[in-house]
Amino acid sequence: xxxxxxxxxxxxxxxxxxxxxxxxxxxxxxxxxxxxxxxxxxxxxxxxxxxxxxxxxxxxxxxxxxxxxxxxxxxxxxxxxxxxxxxxxxxxxxxxxxxxxxxxxxxxxxxxxxxxxxxxxxxxxxxxxxxxxxxxxxxxxxxxxxxxxxxxxxxxxxxxxxxxxxxxxxxxxxxxxxxxxxxxxxxxxxxxxxxxxxxxxxxxxxxxxxxxxxxxxxxxxxxxxxxxxxxxxxxxxxxxxxxxxxxxxxxxxxxxxxxxxxxxxxxxxxxxxxxxxxxxxxxxxxxxxxxxxxxxxxxxxxxxxxxxxxxxxxxxxxxxxxxxxxxxxxxxxxxxxxxxxxxxxxxxxxxxxxxxxxxxxxxxxxxxxxxxxxxxxxxxxxxxxxxxxxxxxxxxxxxxxxxxxxxxxxxxxxxxxxxx
Amino acid sequence: xxxxxxxxxxxxxxxxxxxxxxxxxxxxxxxxxxxxxxxxxxxxxxxxxxxxxxxxxxxxxxxxxxxxxxxxxxxxxxxxxxxxxxxxxxxxxxxxxxxxxxxxxxxxxxxxxxxxxxxxxxxxxxxxxxxxxxxxxxxxxxxxxxxxxxxxxxxxxxxxxxxxxxxxxxxxxxxxxxxxxxxxxxxxxxxxxxxxxxxxxxxxxxxxxxxxxxxxxxxxxxxxxxxxxx
Ligand SMILES: Nc1ncnc2c1ncn2[C@@H]1O[C@H](COP(=O)(O)OP(=O)(O)OP(=O)(O)O)[C@@H](O)[C@H]1O
Ligand SMILES: [Mg+2]
Numbered sequence: 001x002x003x004x005x006x007x008x009x010x011x012x013x014x015x016x017x018x019x020x021x022x023x024x025x026x027x028x029x030x031x032x033x034x035x036x037x038x039x040x041x042x043x044x045x046x047x048x049x050x051x052x053x054x055x056x057x058x059x060x061x062x063x064x065x066x067x068x069x070x071x072x073x074x075x076x077x078x079x080x081x082x083x084x085x086x087x088x089x090x091x092x093x094x095x096x097x098x099x100x101x102x103x104x105x106x107x108x109x110x111x112x113x114x115x116x117x118x119x120x121x122x123x124x125x126x127x128x129x130x131x132x133x134x135x136x137x138x139x140x141x142x143x144x145x146x147x148x149x150x151x152x153x154x155x156x157x158x159x160x161x162x163x164x165x166x167x168x169x170x171x172x173x174x175x176x177x178x179x180x181x182x183x184x185x186x187x188x189x190x191x192x193x194x195x196x197x198x199x200x201x202x203x204x205x206x207x208x209x210x211x212x213x214x215x216x217x218x219x220x221x222x223x224x225x226x227x228x229x230x231x232x233x234x235x236x237x238x239x240x241x242x243x244x245x246x247x248x249x250x251x252x253x254x255x256x257x258x259x260x261x262x263x264x265x266x267x268x269x270x271x272x273x274x275x276x277x278x279x280x281x282x283x284x285x286x287x288x289x290x291x292x293x294x295x296x297x298x299x300x301x302x303x304x305x306x307x308x309x310x311x312x313x314x315x316x317x318x319x320x321x322x323x324x325x326x327x328x329x330x331x332x333x334x335x336x337x338x339x340x341x342x343x344x345x346x347x348x349x350x351x352x353x354x355x356x357x358x359x360x361x362x363x364x365x366x367x368x369x370x371x372x373x374x375x376x377x378x379x380x381x382x383x384x385x386x387x388x389x390x391x392x393x394x395x396x397x398x399x400x401x402x403x404x405x406x407x408x409x410x411x412x413x414x415x416x417x418x419x420x
Numbered sequence: 421x422x423x424x425x426x427x428x429x430x431x432x433x434x435x436x437x438x439x440x441x442x443x444x445x446x447x448x449x450x451x452x453x454x455x456x457x458x459x460x461x462x463x464x465x466x467x468x469x470x471x472x473x474x475x476x477x478x479x480x481x482x483x484x485x486x487x488x489x490x491x492x493x494x495x496x497x498x499x500x501x502x503x504x505x506x507x508x509x510x511x512x513x514x515x516x517x518x519x520x521x522x523x524x525x526x527x528x529x530x531x532x533x534x535x536x537x538x539x540x541x542x543x544x545x546x547x548x549x550x551x552x553x554x555x556x557x558x559x560x561x562x563x564x565x566x567x568x569x570x571x572x573x574x575x576x577x578x579x580x581x582x583x584x585x586x587x588x589x590x591x592x593x594x595x596x597x598x599x600x601x602x603x604x605x606x607x608x609x610x611x612x613x614x615x616x617x618x619x620x621x622x623x624x625x626x627x628x629x630x631x632x633x634x635x636x637x638x639x640x641x642x643x644x645x646x647x648x649x650x
Contacts, residue, residue, distance in 0.1 A: 413475050
């Protein structure tokens with residue numbers, strides 16, 4: 001331990017000897033670490049917020065009224081794999097909707113930690129004034145729906161209960177309201193491609209924060225949706241909320257196995273977004289990795305220079321009885337010191353950058369999500385500090401190790417003979 | 421043989437050949453023992469192998485043939501770490517060009533081997549280093565860096581450092597090669613004094629006048645010992 005202090009002291013004098021180069025390397029590490037912390041907070045903040053919104057706002061699992069593989073048509077059932085090709089076949093028309101939905105809901109509700117709500121969703125054209133907008137209408141059972149989504153919390157005007165007292169009531173998203181220029185209590189004409197138009201009254205407004213949802217969704221009573229879509233008694237989704245969201249994927253699979261209908265977990269439904277996150281993260285990690293790599297080259301560079309310049313000192317130390325391992329340690333410590341100081345400075349830089357990102361006001365409200373705050377949504381985590389700092393230390397030590405090994409192998413006799 | 425009668429250092433049939441396009445023989449068939457407390461000098465023309473022999477005796481270089489014993493202990497089979505440890509505890513070097521660490525003060529330079537040994541507290545180490553510097557007339561210079569010292573002062577600092585771990589043998593390669601005659605005499609006076617107190621010293625020198633102060637003169641020519649006068 002005491003000798004470690006001696007080695008560190010020698011390492012420090014070497015770095016002090018190359019002050020400017022050391023400073024540049026420290027800065028390189030600091031920038032790498034600092035940016036990785038700020039970027040991680042930014043990315044994870046955005047992603048976490050997005051995922052939270054999805055998990056909260058949407059059901060965890062949805063059973064649809066179709067199948068993952070299209071059902072076999074009677075003709076292929078008869079002819080099987082025959083090479084005869086028949087074209088112009090009309091598929092057997094099945095009644096849409098989940099068959100025996102009531103029984104399915106009852107069966108699902110026996111599972112523990114589960115809330116279930118039936119839904120009939122379909123396309124709808126909302127007309128108000130001169131504007132027509134094609135949206136998706138969701139027929140709900142309000143009492144059940146609030147148990148599977150956070151729709152009740154997302155209500156900013158009116159209420160879902162008003163749907164019960166106004167059978168022709170409709171609850172619309174904030175963005176949609178704005179687009180149509182609608183206001184609470186006003187009448188709007190609703191028509192589906194299959195049913196006849198109905199005049200409906202706006203009894204509520206919701207806002208999830210997900211722009212796509214807020215601009216393109218409306219809720220009506222399930223019964224009313226069945227009339228609008230001309231599908232009496234039909235439902236085409238069973239929405240499920242789980243006490244433990246981590247079970248979503250497994251639950252979806254087991255429901256699909258039980259009923260045959262296509263059943264998606266929230267991960268599957270949002271897989272395109274989640275895969276964008278993967279791309280985002282890879283870009284982030286490669287950027288930060290590149291910064292740290294450059295910093296590591298800088299460290300390698302100073303330590304190599306120091307080894308070259310201090311060959312004489314190395315020979316003295318070895319003739320004095322320092323072991324090869326001692327000499328190696330001295331130079332590895334130099335790398336570690338640059339890494340450590342750089343990581344600490346990087347932590348400070350990362351902290352400041354994160355704070356800065358949290359307060360700078362962002363222009364506009366565009367983008368995929370609406371933010372609850374004016375700055376970026378940030379996810380601050382000590383793990384980011386540990387990971388980036390640890391990575392920097394590993395890179396620094398590795399960068400120091402190569403020249404350190406060379407230093408340890410120097411032959412003192414050669415250097416002493418070289419003289420002067 | 422009693423411990424005190426064992427030679428401090430012995431060379432037994434030592435030959436060192438450097439293999440290359442033309443192999444060079446640095447030293448050849450050296451048989452030598454240096455008793456404890458002896459002050460021996462190695463003389464000889466340039467290129468005769470004096471430094472080469474000193475590096476081998478000091479375990480900085482290994483003989484191609486033959487072996488070196490330190491206090492009766494065979495060193496041929498030892499690995500690099502064991503040799504380093506022996507250099508730390510049993511040997512002290514002084515080279516022609518004051519090999520001091522330039523960023524460290526005289527005191528810190530002298531303290532280095534003791535610190536590497538790591539046996540004593542820092543206060544004890546610094547006290548010992550300081551007393552050695554005082555013994556060599558450098559008491560007031562301890563906080564100066566090497567570039568703030570004269571050549572003679574640096575060489576005495578180097579000697580203090582060589583002695584700080586109380587080595588069995590001090591090996592000096594032309595320690596006065598860079599010094600004027602006054603400073604050279606100062607260094608050799610120190611050697612004589614230390615040898616009288618029981619310190620074994622092997623020094624290489626070109627200066628025949630200084631060589632006369634030693635207990636023993638070993639003369640080398642072409643890598644061989646040609647004269648050994650006690
Ligand atoms: N690495 C080497 N490769 C080839 N020849 C070498 C090597 N090292 C030393 N020599 C040669 O070995 C011989 C002995 O060298 P050494 O340094 O031991 O002589 P020296 O007696 O100390 O000379 P000087 O008085 O000039 O210091 C010299 O001829 C030298 O040129
Ligand atoms: Mg020589």
